[in-house]
Amino acid sequence: MTDYFVQAFIYLVAAVIAVPLARRFGLGSVLGYLVAGVVIGPMTGLVGQETVTLQHFAEFGVVMMLFLVGMELDPKSLWAMRNRLLGLGGLQVTLTAAIATGFAWSLGMAWQTAVAVGFLFSLSSTAIVLQTLTEKGLVKTEGGQSAFSVLLFQDIAVIPMLAVIPLLAVSGISAIGAERGHSSLSLVENLPGWAHGLAVVGAIVLVIVCGHYLSRPLFRYVVQSGMREVFTATSLMLIIGIAALMSLVNLSPALGAFLAGVVLANSEFRHELEANIEPFKGLLLGLFFITVGAGINFGVLAESWHTVLLLALAVIIGKALILVGLAFAFGIRSSEGWLFSLGLAQAGEFGFVLLTYSTQNRVIPADTAQMLSLVVALSMFLTPLLFIVYDRVVLPRYQKASNEEVEPDEIEEQAPVIVAGVGRFGQIVCRLLRANNIPSVALDHALEQIENLRRIQLTSYFGDATRIQLLETAGIAEARLLVVAIDDRDRAVRLVRHVKQLYPAVWVLARAFDRGHGYELREAGADDVVSETYYSALELGGDALTAMGVHPERARRMTQSFVASEKAHEDQLFNAWRNIEEGIHFSPRYGELFMKLDESLGHAMREDARRIEDEAPAWTPPRNNG
Numbered sequence: 001m002t003d004y005f006v007q008a009f010i011y012l013v014a015a016v017i018a019v020p021l022a023r024r025f026g027l028g029s030v031l032g033y034l035v036a037g038v039v040i041g042p043m044t045g046l047v048g049q050e051t052v053t054l055q056h057f058a059e060f061g062v063v064m065m066l067f068l069v070g071m072e073l074d075p076k077s078l079w080a081m082r083n084r085l086l087g088l089g090g091l092q093v094t095l096t097a098a099i100a101t102g103f104a105w106s107l108g109m110a111w112q113t114a115v116a117v118g119f120l121f122s123l124s125s126t127a128i129v130l131q132t133l134t135e136k137g138l139v140k141t142e143g144g145q146s147a148f149s150v151l152l153f154q155d156i157a158v159i160p161m162l163a164v165i166p167l168l169a170v171s172g173i174s175a176i177g178a179e180r181g182h183s184s185l186s187l188v189e190n191l192p193g194w195a196h197g198l199a200v201v202g203a204i205v206l207v208i209v210c211g212h213y214l215s216r217p218l219f220r221y222v223v224q225s226g227m228r229e230v231f232t233a234t235s236l237m238l239i240i241g242i243a244a245l246m247s248l249v250n251l252s253p254a255l256g257a258f259l260a261g262v263v264l265a266n267s268e269f270r271h272e273l274e275a276n277i278e279p280f281k282g283l284l285l286g287l288f289f290i291t292v293g294a295g296i297n298f299g300v301l302a303e304s305w306h307t308v309l310l311l312a313l314a315v316i317i318g319k320a321l322i323l324v325g326l327a328f329a330f331g332i333r334s335s336e337g338w339l340f341s342l343g344l345a346q347a348g349e350f351g352f353v354l355l356t357y358s359t360q361n362r363v364i365p366a367d368t369a370q371m372l373s374l375v376v377a378l379s380m381f382l383t384p385l386l387f388i389v390y391d392r393v394v395l396p397r398y399q400k401a402s403n404e405e406v407e408p409d410e411i412e413e414q415a416p417v418i419v420a421g422v423g424r425f426g427q428i429v430c431r432l433l434r435a436n437n438i439p440s441v442a443l444d445h446a447l448e449q450i451e452n453l454r455r456i457q458l459t460s461y462f463g464d465a466t467r468i469q470l471l472e473t474a475g476i477a478e479a480r481l482l483v484v485a486i487d488d489r490d491r492a493v494r495l496v497r498h499v500k501q502l503y504p505a506v507w508v509l510a511r512a513f514d515r516g517h518g519y520e521l522r523e524a525g526a527d528d529v530v531s532e533t534y535y536s537a538l539e540l541g542g543d544a545l546t547a548m549g550v551h552p553e554r555a556r557r558m559t560q561s562f563v564a565s566e567k568a569h570e571d572q573l574f575n576a577w578r579n580i581e582e583g584i585h586f587s588p589r590y591g592e593l594f595m596k597l598d599e600s601l602g603h604a605m606r607e608d609a610r611r612i613e614d615e616a617p618a619w620t621p622p623r624n625n626g
Contacts, residue, residue, distance in 0.1 A: 476503055
């Protein structure tokens with residue numbers, strides 16, 4: 001038992017240290033997990049052979065992930081993506097498998113082995129790609145949806161691949177690890193083909209029918225118990241049961257879980273299911289990535305590092321070229337095409353399953369399988385770097401090119417008010433000014449926002465408001481007010497600083513994202529700064545007081561006291577912030593002032609309460625009868 005505790009502690013420490021560091025440097029959590037695995041495995045030897053067993057267990061995280069992905073879709077959404085699912089996914093798997101087979105055969109491998117290698121490298125990493133797309137908020141983009149379609153087709157394609165591999169046995173290759181195969185229990189092992197097909201169809205129908213008709217009564221029964229842990233147990237039971245059923249008929253457990261997720265997409269218990277499954281999914285996926293890093297055999301890698309590296313690069317470059325061609329053929333343009341191509345340009349976790357299955361069935365020799373497993377692992381290891389290339393090289397260039405394709409508008413009107421940035425914040429300012437017949441000119445470098453304003457007949461021009469030349473054309477020299485509502489903290493600060501240096505007479509009113517940003521804008525010279533969340537939070541706080549029984553008028557006066565107290569200490573807080581050392585966002589002095597501010601605020605509230613205690617009539621908050 002002690003050994004298990006020690007090993008669990010090592011894995012958790014590695015994750016706790018490496019992942020936050022990787023996220024802090026913008027490398028993503030997946031690369032953090034992989035590096036953690038390399039450190040505790042090949043580099044320090046803190047973990048050993050148990051990583052292989054753990055990897056099989058942690059692969060269940062992929063099953064959970066596809067269950068959650070399925071719940072984000074409904075059958076209509078799935079039907080809508082059928083063209084890319086079958087066309088894009090089918091062509092990717094077929095073309096990649098064919099080219100990889102030809103390349104392996106040209107290296108002198110038996111044609112049967114070459115076909116298995118083609119299967120192996122036609123697959124991509126569902127775990128890494130979906131996890132990274134989710135982290136970066138790219139799942140709903142065109143590139144993300146196209147990548148998901150291909151990944152889903154690949155998971156489906158694993159089924160016929162596993163069926164074909166036993167037919168590719170090569171004489172002279174000895175079976176390795178057959179006694180350790182995963183499929184020790186199967187309902188279709190000795191069945192004829194037609195019976196196997198019926199069993200597969202029956203399992204799929206059972207998942208759909210039970211998910212649609214039996215899941216709701218089951219969850220209602222569990223909810224009535226009032227015990228959250230029982231609901232969690234039921235959620236796990238559901239997914240584990242589906243995975244077991246799929247495995248019994250030699251189907252992909254991940255595919256079955258995805259299908260169940262789609263069936264439950266419109267269930268009233270969907271959000272509770274997601275909340276219960278998400279922590280397990282995250283931990284298991286993290287464990288899976290750690291085991292991939294820990295499983296890299298540095299001994300073999302040291303002996304044949306050039307071969308492994310060249311093969312890994314060949315896989316990534318070859319798949320990327322195929323994917324670029326498919327992206328062009330299916331109309332996935334610009335940065336979305338590169339997201340699709342770079343995201344899927346690796347081998348996947350199912351490659352380890354196919355390698356094990358191929359060695360058990362005498363298709364791939366053991367030494368070749370060991371080399372190929374390193375190639376698979378290394379290509380997965382390099383995937384986060386491809387996403388970094390997309391974020392830091394590809395995306396900025398396309399964004400810049402997109403803005404440069406459209407020339408800045410010729411500004412034909414000038415007004416006493418210039419609004420820089422017309423997103424969700426700046427638009428309200430423009431509408432309020434127009435409602436009071438105050439002329440304004442709006443500037444933004446996002447063409448969509450400008451077009452939206454023109455539809456409601458607000459004077460607006462496309463261009464980068466941080467360019468002083470554009471501001472001069474808009475009449476900054478004669479303007480009375482500049483409203484800075486740019487959705488970029490640093491650019492907003494630079495704009496305020498430049499304008500106050502060149503045109504100090506212009507009153508600058510700036511939107512801040514938070515208190516720290518507000519201090520930066522104030523230091524840059526802004527005459528007035530408003531936090532975008534400050535007054536909405538005050539209004540909600542007042543509503544909270546009212547809901548708890550405070551009279552509405554008293555709640556309004558209490559929020560006014562809050563604002564007055566903040567303004568009274570504003571200069572003190574600003575000066576304390578200026579004295580904080582660079583990189584430190586909270587100091588004892590700053591905290592001390594905040595405590596004094598809250599003390600003063602509490603005192604003001606109590607005084608106000610005593611003053612109006614006898615004035616305000618009794619108040620009963622409205623009840624929610626729903």
